[in-house]
Amino acid sequence: MSLLVATLAIGLIFAILALGIYLSFRVFQVPDITADGSFTLGAAVVATLLKHGWNPLAATVAGMVAGALAGLCTGVIHVRFKVNALLAGILVMTALYSVNLRVMGSSNTPITARTLFSPLEELAVRTFGRETAILGRSVPSQDLGILATTVVIAAITAIALVLFLKTELGAAMRATGDNARMLRALGTSTDRMLVLGLALSNGLVALSGALFAQMQAFADAQMGIGVIVLGLASVILGQSLVGNVRSVSLAVAGAVIGAVLFRLLVALAIRMGLDANDLKLVTAVVVLAAIVGPGWIKSLGRKRGAHAPA
């Protein structure tokens, strides 16, 4: 039960990552690999600022802003200097590796100060004592506090994103990924939309990294490796659940549910004996299968159909 609570909490933190990837990959149709660096950047900034006695909320917001600046760099390199979006992301991601080491001063920074999770952790312990019984099993109350915090933050983020995508600016961003020529003909710079969108996307990814670091009580220079694939897996899984819908709220809900579900599946697979070292390989294969699979199955069906008697 304790494992389930922790898994749900991690899933909800990765839901925020998935929302960032949804924005870059689905809304703008740009596979933005900056995410691998900005996830760590969010973690590194929050860990360092907490060490210097910052307020947890301020430190988390600062981590998010740092991620947004990273996304801004990728966007500007792409639209201003006409560098391929994928390459622009790779450049910024690579640069961020050094930036993150500089921010932390070492490859690993422990977090010992109070975090964003502390208030609800303490409240849970005060209310329920050290352990709480849920469905007859004992769970550390602290974990419940963490889960409650992630629920609140993920919900606020998801609702804010849906509301944002329905504003003039948000709708213009959706139109940029959908039909850039149309938006230019309506008087909006699609370059500006893309830069802002990538900044927002990486801000969300960094927020996810900042929360993840606070939960595991340390930031690490390697922790962002492969998060883009993790986010993609969540987005694609979520999309397969809610269908290829055009409703913004459903698509966002799908990304959140996909992230949590993916985390649960991973926990289950590891429990059933999957070596955690193989996890990234398995994730990559699953994402590839999810992207290629549907088209492949369709073409198989067509071929079979062609052989069928008329």
Add this chain to the structure above:
Amino acid sequence: MLRLDSVRKTFNPGTANEVRALGGVTLEFAPGSFTVVIGTNGSGKSTLQGAISGAFELDAGSISVDGTDITRWPEHRRAQVVGRVFQDPFAGTSPELTVAENLALASKRGKPRTLAPLLRGAKRGAWRELLAQIGLGLENRLDDPIGLLSGGQRQSITLLMATLTNPKVLMLDEHTAALDPRSAELVIGLTTRLVARSSSTTIMVTHSMQQAASLGDRLIAMHRGRVYLDVSGSEKRQLMESDLLALFSQMRRDDRFDDDACAMVAAQYR
């Protein structure tokens, strides 16, 4: 008043693919006028559209609207004064967005996109009326994603979107060429009604000689990057489809004459 002054544009200069698309075109379009532009393939009529809408930078010359020089304005800034409908019926609308959202984006043409909810204060009643006059039952589909609609329906809505804010210039780029005959007729009918009501200076490029003969108060024929014919008033009204077909044969004869003349001169120097 839209004014083009000695506009020149050559594509791929200095290469084997060099195309002199506009060779110093000077034109004035009176406010509220409706000009039809025709021309052979490669005559420069599409380049003329691109020059006005800012699709590329000019080699020389200038373009101004009501005295404001817009030559250096990027494409998205030109959209403040230029409304456009493309040949591709799917190019003017965003399929993932609903009909209402597309109209709302168009109603804020050229304005900064803010954090205000897109559909707050939406003029749904007015939009429904506008959609109703298309006559395809679209007035009840404001909240459907526009991607569900047909090419003719989407092109009609694009036309509404282009005229919604009464931009100073309206450019129609062969906007019925990719539609089936029935949809094309419908869109032309809507075009006539909207243009008659609006104060926009309208420029319509077309391949259809029937449209060229029956629509507009001025006709410009482009040929080899230059204005070959420019008629308006009663002269334009008297133009028949057959006259325009004759004009095209004449332009082709001129082409052949040029080629033959070149060949003759070349032969003498060989």
